Amino acid sequence: MSWASAKIGDIAEVVTKGTTPTTYGMPFTDSGVNFIKAEALNGDTSLDRSGFTFVSESTHEKLKRSILNEHDVLLTIAGAQVGRCGFVRAAHLPANTNQAVGIVRVKRECAHPAFVYYYFKNPLTFQKFQGLGGQAAQPNINLTMLKGVELPLPDIRTQDAIVEILSAYDDLIETNRRRIALLEEAARMLYREWFVYFRFPSHEHIKITDGLPEGWERRTLDKIAENNCESYRAKELPEEIDYIDISSVAHGSVVSKTRMPAVEAPGRARRKVRDGDVIWSNVRPNLRAYALILDPDDLDVVSTGFTVLSASLVPFSWLYMFVTTDSFVGHLINHATGVGYPAVRSDDFERAEVLLPPKALLDHFHEATEPNLRLIRKLDQQNQKLAQARDLLLPRLMNGEIAV
DSSP: OOOEEEEHHHHEEEEEEOOOGGGGTOOOBSSSEEEEOGGGOOSBSSOOGGGEEEEOHHHHHHOGGGOOOTTOEEEEOBSTTTTOEEEOOGGGOSEEEOTTEEEEEEOTTTOOHHHHHHHHHSHHHHHHHHHHHOSSSSOBOOHHHHHTOEEEEOOHHHHHHHHHHHHHHHHHHHHHHHHHHHHHHHHHHHHIIIIISOOOTTGGGSOEETTEETTOEEEEGGGTEEESOOBOOGGGSOSEEEEEOGGGEETBEEOOOEEEEGGGSOTTEEEOOOTTOEEEESBOGGGOOEEEOOSOOTTEEEETTEEEEEESSSOHHHHHHHTTSHHHHHHHHHHOBOSSSOBOOHHHHHTOEEEEOOHHHHHHHHHHHHHHHHHHHHHHHHHHHHHHHHHHHHHHHHTTSSOO
């Protein structure tokens, strides 16, 4: 099948880039208009909100060039991740973006904006962008180069059909993500209500002395959980492993694994994990690279760059909620050492103070939250399978191998 081709500059009404407000003396803020950094571009139609910050409404209006519209296609044009793309949905707006992000606003009469996004998302296109960026320490794609990129362009009906197929996967993934977010927030709200605000069942009958409800104890984390309790020797590794390193973890779950022969595994591939373990990256704790491990596969092996926490005196549900609170993250940040690569040690986890509730209350919390945490795991697995199926189809649809 032969398709026409067109340059990005010919099918776009706007090809520009973002603006960094601090360059003009305008600060970021704690709330306000979404400001999308390059880190938010994960090649997904659902931009990674951990890569968002905020600017004021007045700053947003002053940065007119980079005010985003629904259906804008975004592309990382500077840095090591040159070529990573994203797609602006109504839920992201109002929004602005920075100078490391290119903005392509497609003319609808020429092309479907989502078709252009899926072309950018194609792994072959990503490789092309990486090549355009060059091999410098700071790779860069300028706007002239971006406008000159050619893409295959079938008729609008074919574009619409391809988008309909691929977006069906993305819509299912997004629905599952919303369910996951609601389930996680429900568990966190219950944790805060019972264990932060002390409004647990029958709390009105419990006396509080020195900030501690009767029957509760002050402990340290090492008294309620073990860390790094199981590791492989090199000769003990399975013949093949599914390696989990720090880049494999995001949003409280393992988002990817690398299958490899044990003989090719890095020296850090040593940690064993069990059902209910929590893995926490030792480096840059402010990035919150942690995950709850449920139903691990036999081949799973975790990097020694993680501390693996195994609940002993408390249910895993409570341990997971405790070690992912803002106060616990703050404890790790305060104990991190090193300027360019701040890191914590396992004993920094162990020294964290814990207000330990009675066993009956812990069990009650586990009964209420474990089913939701396991459902989150199932939904996450569904999303990974949906993404794999979509990514298998994408290049074959985009080169016309599969007719629509």
